[in-house]
Amino acid sequence: MAFEGLAERLQGTIQKIKGKGKVSEQDVKAMMRDVRLALIEADVNLKVVKEFVKTVSERAVGVDVMQSLTPGQQVVKIVQDELTNLMGGEQSPIKFNTKPPTVIMMVGLQGAGKTTTTGKLANVLRKKHNRKPLLVAADVYRPAAVQQLETLGKQLSLPVFSLGTDISPVEIARQALEKAKEEHYDVVIIDTAGRLHIDETLMQELKDIRALKEPDEVFLVVDAMTGQDAVNVAESFNEAIGITGVVLTKLDGDTRGGAALSIRAVTQKPIKFVGMGEKMDALEPFHPERMASRILGMGDVLSLIEKAQATVDEQKAKELEEKFKTQTFTLDDFVEQLQQVKKMGPLDEILKMLPGANKIKGLDNVKVDDKQMGRVEAIIYSMTPAEKTDPDIINGSRKKRIARGSGTSIQEVNRLLKQFDEMKKMMKQMTGMASGKGKKKMKLPGFDSLFK
Structure with missing residues (x-):
């Protein structure tokens, strides 16, 4: 994905200054030296780099920033504002003619x-x-x-x-x-x-x-x-x-x-x-x-929401919400959700749109294995309607049959069943938290097998 090197450098630089209770001119100079190098490495035009660094520096050492309660965060906000201005400030829509075409x-x-x-x-x-x-x-x-x-x-x-x-x-x-x-x-x-x-x-x-x-x-x-x-x-x-x-x-x-x-x-x-x-x-x-x-x-939550709105069926989303509440979520629903997410685009790119995703260790190296996602689907399609509704009935001989029918191994079938079980537990936690019954710390289900 574009900007990865630049993003990594800039995030590392702003992290040093973000939490500072006091920011000196020297801090700003050191930060802007790093920012300048990051932009040059990203192949940004030299004249543009000079102008950007000058503007940010002037704003960052202003009285409003230096005397504020959160100067580090103010400096980060200035970098964000100027980066936005550099790329145009706001989205520029198509100009449609009032007299077509x-x-x-x-x-x-x-x-x-x-x-x-x-x-x-x-x-x-x-x-x-x-x-x-x-x-x-x-x-x-x-x-x-x-x-x-x-x-x-x-x-x-x-x-x-x-x-x-x-x-x-x-x-x-x-x-x-x-x-x-x-x-x-x-x-x-x-x-x-x-x-x-x-x-x-x-x-x-x-x-x-x-x-x-x-x-x-x-x-x-x-x-x-x-x-x-x-x-x-x-x-x-x-x-x-x-x-x-x-x-x-x-x-x-x-x-x-x-x-x-x-x-x-x-x-x-x-x-x-x-x-x-x-x-x-x-x-x-x-x-x-x-x-x-x-x-x-x-993060980029707005783009994420737009992707979801464009691909997710609203009626199905409501039905799914009801299944979450009543704990009737089945493996059929699971595979349907997998397909909806796939429509939104590469999962590793979607994950990067989440706020704070840059702090998730190893996310940069995460690549979703599409073949593995296909194998998960194949396993579920090889089950009987009863097995998909109630996976607890899947015993040893059933697992052998499912593995054979999907061209996978018994270990892969076991892994999927375990992940599905963890997902249901997470839903129970979420339902409990939503109704105020518990304040357990939530954790995401282990979809490790989808990544390589």
Whole structure:
């Protein structure tokens, strides 16, 4: 995940100062030296690093901080505020035209993931904004670009306008806009051509498409893995054709995150969306304050709630709550919950959104073993309805049959049954605490076998 190295360094640095009852100028200087190194290592633009360190230092040695009751915590709050400001301050939503269609141009270099992002964006607009998008295949140069967009359109059941590769991109865009008006599409997303590097021909073509109808948004798609090059590309595109926002792809990859921290400061254009995986729903609006919170190890509860709301069936959640209360939770319910959680995304990423997750020893190295999750499901599916409802009846011979049917071992069956039993005990504790009957210390059930 992006920012991991930066997060680790910054969290270690702020931890030293956080609990201090008194903070001197020397403390702030030492902290900012560490912060400066952490940002440089994360590949943040040097000019941006200088400005950030200067702003935080000036605010941190102010009278309000030095004389406050919790100066350490005040300094941390300043770092969080300035990190948020660095990335744009607040989320920048799409500007929809009051007279449809809203026109969005997707621009960028080859290999940044522009065509895939075009499909993802259309999917987001249809699902979350209730829009009717038309995708336009205007990249006639890259082999199979038109075909790729058409395939994505079929996969997502979204319309794609294409005229092959023998007609100019400007003409394709013109006819697409006409079709959108005739057939009442309220968003037109134009997938334009990219190049391996910026050249005059590419820029002129983009200017000509732009001249057809002033687009409401011009999104530059850049690969977060390219670090400082992403910032240079953003500057060049902004100067040549003018962009309204940036979409960062591969932010879930092994990237240092410097591009995300630098692009907004250098171009003064907001990061609108970030690509967080290969699936077609793995495009998220960029929230600077949430990202700053995650970098500093304070969790991202709002994003976690949004993920849950998007994937969890509300009626089923109510039924589950009732089962918790009445202690009638079965192994069928358990496997259903497992599937709901899987829909939210990689479990190790979800865990990191929890406040204080940075303090859980070894969480950085936790990787969820999807195969093991599959084996848990296979074990439960190999049980009879009676066994799933009442696991206490599962004796030695039944365990042999279940292990054989699921292609697992008796030890794995035993482990699952033990974990399920621990989970039920935890629910009993939670129910007791909710009704004020007990104040036992809660502990999470041992799902160690899901991790490697």
